[in-house]
Amino acid sequence: MKKLGKHGGRLIIRNLPFSIEENFLRKTLEKIGTLKEFHVPLDLDKKRNKGFAFVEYEKKNLSEKAIKALNGMKIQKREISVDYALSKDKYLTTKKSEEMAKDFKHQDNDEDMEIVDEAKEDDEQEEVEEEDNEEIKKKELKFEDGTTLFIMNLNYETGEDDLFEFFKDFGKIKYVKVCVNKETGESRGSGFVCFKKAEDADKVVKIADEQGVELQERSLKIMKAVSKETAVNLKSAKPPKNDGRNLYLSKLSLIQVGSEMFKTLTPKEIEMRTSAAKKMIEKLQNPNIFVSPTRLLFKNISKVISDDDLKILVKKILFDSNPELQSQKLFKQVKILKEPEKLDKKGNPMSKGIAFIEFKKHEYALLAQEKCNNDSKYFGQKHRPIVEFALEDHRILRIRKLKLKRQKQAQEKMNDGKSSKKKLGRGKRQRLKRQKAVENKESL
Known part of the structure; x- marks a missing residue:
């Protein structure tokens, strides 16, 4: 309290x-x-x-x-x-500061600012309320140096002390600020964190993008605070909505920094997950790459698990989670990747500890990703899997589809040829037999 x-x-x-x-x-x-x-x-x-x-x-x-x-x-x-x-004095002071900030916002100068709210996919100008504390001055609200972050989706109980304590581990902080509602004096669920060094702010944004950041059980949305001119440029550079690449699925495997699950990860697992997230982000820069809605990639599974073992294990996890699925056919394909150059005692290629599972429906894949990702109950503490929606390449799929089409056409042609040859053979023999009989009769 x-x-x-x-x-x-x-x-x-x-x-x-x-x-x-x-x-x-x-x-x-x-x-x-x-x-x-x-x-x-x-x-x-x-x-x-x-x-x-x-x-x-x-x-x-x-x-x-x-x-x-x-x-x-x-x-x-x-x-x-x-x-x-807030105390009444504090409320009145805050309200007065808000009015000053509003007047300041409408001045025709270079200090006008705008926050890009990607969560709403628009560019609303945020009124930044000043406090009766000279620590935060208007001149500090210039964002072009890249040191200031705009934080959204804050817990309404999160105060400036909480913000400072959480973000101080990322670097030295110049100031923090929680935006408040001018009617109630209550937090608006957003705020600013200004670092002394731009690289520390960059580090926070990168971690938020790759892994997610959680404070007081709220998943934070973090971005750089930018000037009005920059915000306009960013708006014009936004990718089109509904591009069909299913990019939202790429973030489901991420474990947010500060969450209870994140606290259970070992340094090695954190490194593995950070590396996996980085690779995924790099690949998704290519517009030909999209996220499959039905195919999952499993990493860090035990190398002694076979295709059938994995299929049975995932099936059990899904059935335990939703018994109604027991009557459904879940899988299209389960395939563990092998290392041809590394053989086991029986001379068979060894597993890479990586597998692909393709499901018949998106909802099956979605449930499997949620239940299997970082699971220790079924997979064991040492092999908690990283489960991601797999990436696909439109170009490779087109080539594969064309190849399968040609193979099918070639097979159909060959089958038609065999059938035609065999059929003509019988008919020809019968016709020849009748023709020969007629010729023999005429010759007599």
């Missing part, structure tokens, strides 16, 4: 029903104690409340009691959230 001195005991109540009566809410709150402040902001256009309220008790120690008693309570089938709010 946050310390009382930081916010003065003022509470914010969120997720209120829009139709709730103020008297009812006040009486509910007064069951805890006497109120010093009670305010329900109204939306005058819609003629209803805005879904939240501010409250402060006469006795400061009642704030924590109210949180314990009321947080999670259901009012008109809605579960309300009760937590500490």
Whole structure:
């Protein structure tokens, strides 16, 4: 729980029903104690409340009691959230700073800025609210040096101290900032982290792209904060939507930095996964490469597992996860890659510890990827597999398809030739026999 001195005991109540009566809410709150402040902001256009309220008790120690008693309570089938709010002084200072930032945004100068929000696939200009702390000045909000990151999808409870503690391991930090809602003073789920060195910011972006980054159980979206001019250029350079390459599937195998699963990885496994992610990113730079929706690539499996063993193992994992699949045919092909130059005691090529499994349906492949990736229960602690959706090359597939078509045509032609030859042989013999009989009769 946050310390009382930081916010003065003022509470914010969120997720209120829009139709709730103020008297009812006040009486509910007064069951805890006497109120010093009670305010329900109204939306005058819609003629209803805005879904939240501010409250402060006469006795400061009642704030924590109210949180314990009321947080999670259901009012008109809605579960309300009760937590500490910014102090009133802090709220007014923040609001004033927001207005200054808004005025600053509209000035005709080179310090206008825009954040590229790739998650929404548009370019909305973010209002950056300044604090009453001279540590963060307008001149620091210039992004062209490449040291500032824009962080999205933050937990709403994540504060600036949390941001600093998390990102300080990546390099020396100049400042951090959490963007707040001007109506409530609450976090907007986004913020900035400014490093002293651009290479440290680059490192964070790279890790986020290749492995993902997680803070307080939220998967963060991280990108460089850029100027308005750069944002316009980036927008024009974006690839077309729905390009049919299934690129979203390429990230499903990644284990996000900071997640509980990431903490279980050994240094060797982290290195393997980082290398695999890097190779995939490099290959996907080629527009001819796409992600197969039905074919999976398994890495780091035991070298003693055979094709049949792997098939049985994956089948068991899927059946245990979804018993309804037992009546379905799941696989098209299961193939373990071999090393021809390395032979086992029986003289057979040894496994590379890598395999491809092609499924009949995308949903089977999706479930298998989720359940098998980094699994230790079935595959063992030493061989937790890296399971990715396999990459395919349009050019190779076209060549393969053309080759199969030619082989099929050649086979059909050969079969038609044999059939025709054999059929003509019988007919010819019969005709020749009749013709010979007629000729013999005429000669008599």
